[in-house]
Amino acid sequence: MLRKNIIATALIIGVFALSGFAQRSATFTGTAVIYGSGFNTRTVTRTFTLKVDRVTPAEDAARYLTTLEQGGQNALMDEIRNNDLGQFTLGGSLGRDLNAVIFDTHDGKTRIRAIFDRWVGFGELRTGARSVDYPFGYVEILVDPKTGRGDGTIIPAAQVRFKRGKNGATDTVEIEDFGIYPGRLIGVRSRGNIAM
16 A cells, blocks of 8 residues: 655654744644545544644653654554644543653744544454554644634544654654645634744
């Protein structure tokens, strides 16, 4: 099965340091368009709310990066699972606590990246489906700080890996989508403090 990889470049300590700026509270709402894969190829559209109460402190982010490098995604999940930095809600589903949140700037826009322990269906667990190897949910939003509007990406089931840069290249964190294509977050509107 084809998979789309999203490479979150430069998620190394230098960029993680940006998460240490003043704490903020912000809410982002919009529509999520999630493309089906495997046996269920149906496209699903749901409203979403991303409520950020706090960002991940720089020292914690650096520690998480080391955990990911040395122990892999399961060790990372064990370390961040109990963090509660806000909440992500999709449609009428029960919200998921945000386990790590980073704000930075990208092309003049405010970028919000968040990961959380994703929704896992009973059928997945009972049958030991391959999807259980994708334990994270990942959301990335770009918002124009002047208008408070933007768009983004959602990966409902993601693997997270550390990739060491070769020949002097930058180390990266690779986020792999279980589906063929990542979903889209459209019509995003923000309320609260999103300025750097």
